[in-house]
Amino acid sequence: xxxxxxxxxxxxxxxxxxxxxxxxxxxxxxxxxxxxxxxxxxxxxxxxxxxxxxxxxxxxxxxxxxxxxxxxxxxxxxxxxxxxxxxxxxxxxxxxxxxxxxxxxxxxxxxxxxxxxxxxxxxxxxxxxxxxxxxx
Amino acid sequence: xxxxxxxxxxxxxxxxxxxxxxxxxxxxxxxxxxxxxxxxxxxxxxxxxxxxxxxxxxxxxxxxxxxxxxxxxxxxxxxxxxxxxxxxxxxxxxxxxxxxxxxxxxxxxxxxxxxxxxxxxxxxxxxxxxxxxxxx
Amino acid sequence: xxxxxxxxxxxxxxxxxxxxxxxxxxxxxxxxxxxxxxxxxxxxxxxxxxxxxxxxxxxxxxxxxxxxxxxxxxxxxxxxxxxxxxxxxxxxxxxxxxxxxxxxxxxxxxxxxxxxxxxxxxxxxxxxxxxxxxxx
Amino acid sequence: xxxxxxxxxxxxxxxxxxxxxxxxxxxxxxxxxxxxxxxxxxxxxxxxxxxxxxxxxxxxxxxxxxxxxxxxxxxxxxxxxxxxxxxxxxxxxxxxxxxxxxxxxxxxxxxxxxxxxxxxxxxxxxxxxxxxxxxx
Numbered sequence: 228x229x230x231x232x233x234x235x236x237x238x239x240x241x242x243x244x245x246x247x248x249x250x251x252x253x254x255x256x257x258x259x260x261x262x263x264x265x266x267x268x269x270x271x272x273x274x275x276x277x278x279x280x281x282x283x284x285x286x287x288x289x290x291x292x293x294x295x296x297x298x299x300x301x302x303x304x305x306x307x308x309x310x311x312x313x314x315x316x317x318x319x320x321x322x323x324x325x326x327x328x329x330x331x332x333x334x335x336x337x338x339x340x341x342x343x344x345x346x347x348x349x350x351x352x353x354x355x356x357x358x359x360x361x362x363x
Numbered sequence: 364x365x366x367x368x369x370x371x372x373x374x375x376x377x378x379x380x381x382x383x384x385x386x387x388x389x390x391x392x393x394x395x396x397x398x399x400x401x402x403x404x405x406x407x408x409x410x411x412x413x414x415x416x417x418x419x420x421x422x423x424x425x426x427x428x429x430x431x432x433x434x435x436x437x438x439x440x441x442x443x444x445x446x447x448x449x450x451x452x453x454x455x456x457x458x459x460x461x462x463x464x465x466x467x468x469x470x471x472x473x474x475x476x477x478x479x480x481x482x483x484x485x486x487x488x489x490x491x492x493x494x495x496x497x498x499x
Numbered sequence: 500x501x502x503x504x505x506x507x508x509x510x511x512x513x514x515x516x517x518x519x520x521x522x523x524x525x526x527x528x529x530x531x532x533x534x535x536x537x538x539x540x541x542x543x544x545x546x547x548x549x550x551x552x553x554x555x556x557x558x559x560x561x562x563x564x565x566x567x568x569x570x571x572x573x574x575x576x577x578x579x580x581x582x583x584x585x586x587x588x589x590x591x592x593x594x595x596x597x598x599x600x601x602x603x604x605x606x607x608x609x610x611x612x613x614x615x616x617x618x619x620x621x622x623x624x625x626x627x628x629x630x631x632x633x634x635x
Numbered sequence: 636x637x638x639x640x641x642x643x644x645x646x647x648x649x650x651x652x653x654x655x656x657x658x659x660x661x662x663x664x665x666x667x668x669x670x671x672x673x674x675x676x677x678x679x680x681x682x683x684x685x686x687x688x689x690x691x692x693x694x695x696x697x698x699x700x701x702x703x704x705x706x707x708x709x710x711x712x713x714x715x716x717x718x719x720x721x722x723x724x725x726x727x728x729x730x731x732x733x734x735x736x737x738x739x740x741x742x743x744x745x746x747x748x749x750x751x752x753x754x755x756x757x758x759x760x761x762x763x764x765x766x767x768x769x770x771x
Contacts, residue, residue, distance in 0.1 A: 242407050243406065245403070267381070272437065276418075277417070278415075278418040278421070281414050281417050282413075282414040285413055303447065305447055306446050307413065308580055309443050309444075310714070310735075310763060311440055311442070311443075312736040312741065313736060327747070328720040332604070333629075335718050335720045351745060353759060355718060441741065441763070442763060444625055446578070446599075448607045463620055464584040464585065468740070468765075469584065473609065483600070487607065489609075489625050491582060539653070543651050549693055550689055550690040550693070551686075553686055554686040557685055557686070576719055577720070578717070579689070579715075579717050580714070581716075582713065583714070
């Protein structure tokens with residue numbers, strides 16, 4: 228039922244051709260995603276835009292959940308809370324997601340976002356997914 | 364110091380050429396923005412993607428703030444909390460922002476998001492902006 | 500199935516003897532609660548404590564939900580996001596809750612908090628409740 | 636300038652006599668607090684109340700900040716986002732806070748909450764504190 232990073236990468240590109248992330252790892256209630264950023268991801272001042280950060284965080288949590296429960300294309304985000312606290316510099320963006328609770332109806336976790344080669348995260352994201360009923 | 368909807372529309376397109384929103388109204392601690400959605404804004408299942416909703420909400424709050432305090436290109440979002448609670452259908456998207464507090468350092472408010480012609484909102488967003496020191 | 504402010508006040512004091520709020524109004528997807536504050540609600544500096552604000556906000560949303568769907572003692576908060584943006588002064592505290600979505604499984608809404616006689620709110624709270632399955 | 640767990644315990648009980656937490660550890664951008672719960676902390680159904688969880692989380696982040704920057708009684712919470720995802724059982728409550736960013740004006744971090752002897756957390760809390768200007 229669970230899926231590996233490679234299987235997930237293929238599956239995501241099938242169901243969602245615009246999927247622009249590299250799945251670095253997935254499993255054990257966690258996932259790591261990376262993305263190159265270009266000018267379309269920047270906002271005035273040359274920093275990576277907020278929606279770019281929210282999008283990769285949301286995707287990383289989704290991948291962490293799929294890695295645990297398999298293909299559930301219909302899991303949907305119900306709540307996302309993001310704290311931005313450093314200027315994200317252009318370059319490679321990295322999202323590290325962990326699941327804190329995976330229940331029957333809800334999955335809850337958080338994501339730390341990092342810019343290329345930096346040790347300190349630029350934003351913290353708490354995310355809740357609603358997951359459709361599964362069969363035993 | 365305050366700016367009208369038209370002045371803001373021009374200013375935003377100058378400093379941020381990708382700005383893809385129509386400023387319907389701005390002023391009195393509020394702003395309304397609209398956006399057409401196309402396939403680039405959709406996710407599997409045909410609903411408008413979460414980052415699309417977050418982006419217009421963030422922009423609407425930014426416009427509401429600029430309408431009060433004038434050109435402050437460097438105001439940045441520090442916290443955004445979004446609750447998604449209905450499937451957003453493709454078509455025109457509308458964001459209604461109100462400022463709840465506009466202080467020296469922080470602006471706090473919320474945004475309701477609506478899909479084309481529907482009465483009930485599809486998501487609620489609470490947003491905090493950090494604003495740089497202003498001159499008297 | 501719906502309940503009036505008076506019925507709710509009685510019901511709450513029955514199931515939860517410590518319930519210390521006055522239900523000013525309830526119904527139409529909204530509720531207003533008031534509470535006197537004493538020294539046990541204050542923190543150093545003489546302001547009303549954060550947990551006091553969160554508690555009345557949470558209660559106001561609960562009452563707004565009960566007013567719509569009747570006695571559902573088991574509804575539980577799953578997410579609460581609060582922005583504090585003014586110093587709450589001691590005295591009467593007032594919470595105005597509105598429901599933005601009341602679904603089969605989740606109720607989502609927000610609450611504005613006011614201090615005695617002031618026009619501008621001191622905090623904004625977004626709240627999600629999980630509600631147990633109901634019978635038709 | 637930094638303070639140890641013991642110094643913090645004394646300081647807190649001085650400035651805030653009702654402080655009811657045991658500071659297990661503090662330092663290195665983190666803090667752990669514990670609290671016994673009694674019937675005043677319970678809600679109908681026998682679970683620990685939400686405000687009890689929010690209060691200890693808020694205190695744990697405050698202690699983590701004080702351990703880094705010393706006595707700053709006036710640091711105030713500006714945003715708190717809590718996801719409740721397991722029923723908290725009565726007994727000892729434990730809060731583990733970590734600081735993700737400690738800037739000149741804002742401190743951002745998160746807190747995991749645990750019930751007596753359990754491995755999995757019952758709630759996740761993201762918190763932002765505003766900190767007053769410090770001297771060099």
